[in-house]
């Protein structure tokens with residue numbers, strides 16, 4: 141069963157075709173970074189305009205060579221309303237013209253499912269065929285034993301870390317979520333972006349801080365670790381202020397000076413310490429030795445290596461998305477759509493985008 145995925149919740153226009161939730165036939169991402177870079181952050185109005193300009197091309201490209209599709213999955217929230225609307229109206233039109241089911245996906249759920257598709261199986265080249273309505277397969281009892289592409293089974297703890305979210309979620313099975321904690325202020329990726337903006341390092345901040353941190357000394361500056369004891373919630377805005385105050389106080393001059401590399405390394409270390417420690421505490425508290433990561437920040441090299449190392453030390457099964465599925469992409473939405481159609485009783489119908497959509501259980 142082939143699902144066409146569409147993702148336009150923020151600044152990436154993406155469309156993908158994924159077979160049976162795991163085999164990626166196409167994954168096209170049109171990034172708007174160049175456009176927003178000069179404003180050092182996302183300008184919502186520009187984002188929706190560029191989605192509108194790109195969406196047809198991106199969907200066409202994803203469909204070309206992917207053969208018959210059986211359903212369309214689209215991000216319905218959370219996200220920027222103007223951006224979401226471009227994806228949802230496109231998906232709705234495709235569903236009606238092709239007479240195939242449509243399924244709405246929560247963006248956070250999408251990041252969880254970024255652990256299911258396998259990378260490197262992109263197969264282009266076959267002729268485009270428009271499909272007829274297909275029958276949905278029934279839910280099967282094997283759902284509970286399903287594994288991520290890295291072999292991690294339910295139940296697991298999902299740490300979703302991106303520019304918009306820092307969520308620790310207990311996932312019991314497909315579509316059964318319990319949010320344990322989330323950020324009370326800034327998301328961790330947002331703080332990477334804001335620190336980078338302050339230090340004039342460009343946008344997005346995560347990749348550049350990751351790179352400069354490798355040249356810095358992480359023990360140089362003792363930034364606070366907002367562990368937030370007694371709750372699974374996170375809080376990163378105080379850490380952001382501490383970094384900005386430090387740069388101000390010591391008049392840290394410009395871009396990649398050694399002092400800036402030390403700030404990047406020390407700041408990143410503080411983020412990694414908090415994210416890893418809280419996740420490992422949850423592993424012990426809930427007795428769940430399976431952890432998955434997702435979201436743009438899960439491509440951070442230090443976060444990945446520390447989780448791998450701790451996973452080995454403490455016998456925890458860790459799954460992280462391949463790099464191409466960490467930041468926003470439609471393959472994760474198509475994968476979520478497949479499993480949602482397979483294991484839930486979703487109704488085919490009108491899709492309404494919701495900027496503050498909560499993560500809901502499938503039943």
Ligand code: KG4
Nearest residue numbers: 302303304329344346347436437440467468
């Ligand atoms: O998942 P994503 O593409 O969009 C949201 O759903 O928000 O995540 C984008 C975020 C940005 O804040 C970006 O700075 C961050 O992911 N990011 C990173 C890295 N690569 C991207 N943060 C830390 N280290 C990275 N290597």
Ligand code: ZN
Nearest residue numbers: 302435467468
């Ligand atoms: Zn995202």
